[in-house]
Amino acid sequence: MKTLMLKADEVQTAADIIKNGGLVAMPTETVYGLAADALNGKAVEKIFRAKGRPMDNPLIVHISDISQIYNLVAVFPEKAKKLAEKFWPGALTIILPKSDIIPDEVSAGLDTVAVRFPSNPIAHRLIELSSPLAAPSANLSGSPSPTNAKHVADDMNGRIDAIIDGGECDVGVESTVITLATEPPRLLRPGGITLEQLRDTIGEVVVDNAVLNPLKNGQKASSPGMKYKHYSPKADVILIKGSDDSFVEYVNQHKADGVAALCYDEDLGRLDVPTVSVGRGDDYETQAHRLFTALRTADENGYRTVYAHCPKTEGVGLAVYNRIIRAAGFEVIDLE
Ligand code: AMP
Ligand code: MG
Numbered sequence: 001m002k003t004l005m006l007k008a009d010e011v012q013t014a015a016d017i018i019k020n021g022g023l024v025a026m027p028t029e030t031v032y033g034l035a036a037d038a039l040n041g042k043a044v045e046k047i048f049r050a051k052g053r054p055m056d057n058p059l060i061v062h063i064s065d066i067s068q069i070y071n072l073v074a075v076f077p078e079k080a081k082k083l084a085e086k087f088w089p090g091a092l093t094i095i096l097p098k099s100d101i102i103p104d105e106v107s108a109g110l111d112t113v114a115v116r117f118p119s120n121p122i123a124h125r126l127i128e129l130s131s132p133l134a135a136p137s138a139n140l141s142g143s144p145s146p147t148n149a150k151h152v153a154d155d156m157n158g159r160i161d162a163i164i165d166g167g168e169c170d171v172g173v174e175s176t177v178i179t180l181a182t183e184p185p186r187l188l189r190p191g192g193i194t195l196e197q198l199r200d201t202i203g204e205v206v207v208d209n210a211v212l213n214p215l216k217n218g219q220k221a222s223s224p225g226m227k228y229k230h231y232s233p234k235a236d237v238i239l240i241k242g243s244d245d246s247f248v249e250y251v252n253q254h255k256a257d258g259v260a261a262l263c264y265d266e267d268l269g270r271l272d273v274p275t276v277s278v279g280r281g282d283d284y285e286t287q288a289h290r291l292f293t294a295l296r297t298a299d300e301n302g303y304r305t306v307y308a309h310c311p312k313t314e315g316v317g318l319a320v321y322n323r324i325i326r327a328a329g330f331e332v333i334d335l336e
Contacts (some may be wrong), residue, residue: 003153004162006123017161018119020232023050025138025152026126027166028118028173030091030192032152033062033135034160035126038072041103044134050159052141058108059134060093060175061076063117072113072132073110074099079202080180086201089119091171091192095179106134112181114280122166137174138163142229144292144327147172151296157319162216172289173319177223178205183309188210188223190319192288211322212313212331214224231324235296235303237328241310242306242335244281250335251307254320258304262294262324274301281309291323 006014006024014024018035026035034051036043038061048055048071061072068086069076083094098113107113118124127133129173137145140150146152149165156163176191178200183203187195190211198205207233210219210226221227240247248270251261260274262269264281276294279286298306308328311320325332 001158001161003157003160005149005153006162006163006164008164008166011122011125012125012129014162014164018126018130018133022047022161023047024126025146025149025160025163026061026120026123026133027149027164027169028062028120028123028135028292030173031169032138033123033147033170034138034156035062035133035135036135036275037130038062038106038132039101040131041104041105044103044105045076045157045274046069047134050156050258051136051139053136053222054141054228056108057136057228058110058114059106060114060116061102061106062123062133062135063115064124064129066117068132071101072099073097077180079185080089082201083178083198084117085094085179086198087193088117089116089124091175092116092190093175093177095181095188095319097181105238110224112179114177116175122164126164127157127186142232143293144231144233144295145174147289150258151292152187154296162327170289172293173323174315176319179222186222188226190322191221192316192319194315195318196315212320212325219307229329231292231323232327232329233299233306235260235298235306237295237308237331239308239325239328239331239332240335244309246305246335247309249331256305258302260298260301260303260306262298262306262308264309274303276306278320281312284314284320285312286317287311287320288316295327
């Protein structure tokens with residue numbers, strides 16, 4: 001299949017592809033999404049094939065107006081309304097009991113559906129011109145999520161109908177996912193909207209154990225995506241916990257061919273190995289913005305082992321930590 005490269009002013013062409021049951025990669029403020037008509041099960045099935053995504057991993061439905069959610073969910077409780085009013089459009093996905101019009105392909109057979117109202121104007125326009133869109137990240141399953149159109153093309157060229165080039169994504173990591181289908185509300189994936197912001201808005205929110213830790217043998221995932229390998233570059237990523245000095249010292253002691261560091265600006269100049277910085281140690285937004293490009297750069301440069309400076313887990317740092325620890329397959333060296 002030939003993949004069309006579309007510009008930001010060619011959204012109508014993309015909408016026609018969606019209405020005909022095709023697949024379009026679209027920019028959102030979080031990462032690029034691979035979109036199909038959410039109400040067309042056959043079209044949605046193609047997403048799983050194009051990505052190599054396990055069929056039991058459900059998709060987020062994207063809307064362009066809060067009122068659209070009433071068709072998609074069975075109930076829209078007060079706490080969900082509060083969150084929607086405060087954070088939509090934006091990087092928050094809310095899980096609720098689903099309505100009957102959600103195809104099984106979208107919910108992967110669960111009785112819930114994940115909904116998000118993105119703020120990116122191109123995504124917004126595409127939904128307006130077509131339909132609510134089911135869209136996971138537009139990468140091959142398992143690899144780092146795409147934050148620009150080139151990343152999408154590297155993974156998806158020849159596998160999908162079109163890619164809309166909307167430049168770099170603002171946030172750079174996927175949306176925050178919270179489920180309100182259970183009480184108390186539960187954070188399933190940290191993202192651009194922080195745990196602190198959620199708690200300020202609706203009170204108690206528990207953090208699912210799998211956000212920070214590997215699933216134990218036999219433990220059921222609250223979100224099917226938690227079971228799978230994620231965000232992995234080809235290089236072996238190892239997370240280093242410890243002080244700034246101990247990180248630098250450890251990496252320098254392990255200097256070898258193919259060894260590099262995923263680090264902070266403050267570490268640059270102190271490390272004797274090739275470096276990819278994600279920003280300052282206290283600038284979590286910049287780290288989120290740069291993380292997936294940094295992981296892809298590590299592969300382009302042919303690094304085989306990447307020691308990553310462990311992020312702090314406050315604010316958006318929690319989202320950065322959650323992605324890096326998965327990129328590392330939970331391989332951690334604790335120097336503390
Ligand atoms: P992606 O779109 O690839 O960034 O992944 C969306 C994430 O949301 C995955 O981890 C899914 O497993 C999760 N998800 C989507 N729908 C549901 C749902 N109904 N219940 C629980 N988790 C969900
Ligand atoms: Mg994904």
